[in-house]
């Protein structure tokens with residue numbers, strides 16, 4: 187593979203790579219604002235200037251201050267090149283730290299901050315702002331400009347999800363390019379020049395496509411903020427674990443940002459994964475973090491309607507075991523969940539076949555939603571494939587279950603998850619059965635018709651696996667602990683099996699994982715790219 191040298195280090199590159207991309211692939215960060223690995227090159231911020239020290243030196247004329255003459259005198263200095271635009275060539279030698287480069291970085295920083303408001307204490311980007319980071323790295327001096335800064339619109343509503351602050355904007359145009367190049371929707375544009383420049387909505391438009399939060403995500407400063415996240419948390423209090431979006435069957439890789447002091451998830455961000463979502467997520471996917479806390483089931487219940495009473499999880503498990511033990515053999519319908527992990531579904535399928543001795547397996551899933559050619563799958567469920575793999579084949583629908591209940595072939599139900607294509611009214615046939623055991627993390631149609639409800643961990647509260655529509659198995663990690671004594675469904679089901687008189691040999695997650703039918707594991711590549719946004 188061809189190589190170039192960056193600060194004396196050999197860096198391989200692929201044909202067509204720019205210097206910055208070659209560096210990024212190796213985890214070397216060359217300071218930059220406007221460049222983004224998933225967008226075209228704009229080369230407008232000049233923060234990425236580097237000195238090419240190999241080959242014939244290109245000089246540019248400058249005026250340099252002469253202290254003896256007390257005047258500017260003509261001089262030359264090396265012509266620096268934007269690393270985001272300059273193509274890497276074999277044997278090229280690049281310095282990102284020479285005195286001229288450092289001077290250029292300082293000057294760019296100073297220029298960008300000339301009119302920048304001192305908003306950091308109230309800015310949501312504080313703590314993850316490139317202006318702050320690079321100021322500390324390259325220009326830790328007080329401002330020399332003493333005149334009033336240029337004032338521009340603040341708090342401009344760009345649409346249902348995004349607010350714009352023109353004073354904070356460094357006009358890198360990443361947000362425009364996300365709209366143009368990722369979505370193909372020219373919702374944003376640029377007006378005026380120089381220190382009057384600002385981002386504006388295209389005439390008659392709102393920023394209202396399905397990837398609006400990506401404009402905020404790529405904004406390197408606090409000019410675009412998410413109406414959902416702004417003023418909710420300080421990013422230095424948040425921690426992140428690797429997650430997989432539960433929004434649809436694409437299975438975008440995510441960072442799950444949570445506050446460990448509150449055990450609360452605050453947002454999802456895309457995690458670079460060239461095999462799945464590249465650098466992006468859709469708005470709906472980014473909002474799926476809300477289901478971790480909204481309509482959460484915290485307590486176990488027994489009975490229905492006015493008779494429903496709270497019990498402990500242990501008591502609920504005993505009641506469930508008694509009820510399922512009394513059920514007619516071969517007539518228990520077991521419902522897997524396209525929203526739960528493969529581990530949960532696998533243990534449920536084993537319990538169905540080996541303990542309850544039934545082959546009547548069904549799948550609870552959300553109906554299709556509107557997919558697109560960018561990321562979104564038509565399948566609104568993150569783990570239909572994983573549930574089918576766990577069961578060893580295609581599963582019958584909830585409609586089939588209703589038919590079987592009405593036909594007398596199913597007289598008791600054990601169901602995982604809360605979602606269903608059907609409404610509570612349509613599940614009325616289930617509500618008439620004596621035994622419907624629901625293992626759920628949230629309220630929904632299935633728990634609503636259950637005779638016994640047992641809370642289990644959500645995707646943010648346990649380690650698990652989703653298999654996406656391409657058959658890629660991706661593991662996600664626990665962000666926060668499940669409330670109280672709530673356990674992951676696979677652990678709860680293993681306990682239920684023991685109460686029913688059978689050990690399933692699943693004491694640890696690794697026991698389940700080693701028995702799990704595996705798909706192709708999507709490996710995030712390259713990790714180094716995460717330093718870019």
Ligand code: SF4
Pocket residue numbers: 354355356357358359360361362385401404405406407409410
């Ligand atoms: S709003 Fe953010 S992403 Fe858009 S041009 Fe300004 S600084 Fe760049």
Ligand code: SF4
Pocket residue numbers: 431432433434435436437438463466467468469470471472561562563
């Ligand atoms: S495309 Fe699907 S998996 Fe990706 S962010 Fe959107 S909902 Fe989540």
Ligand code: FES
Pocket residue numbers: 217218219220221228229230231232233234235268269270271
């Ligand atoms: S000019 Fe290269 S990153 Fe902006």
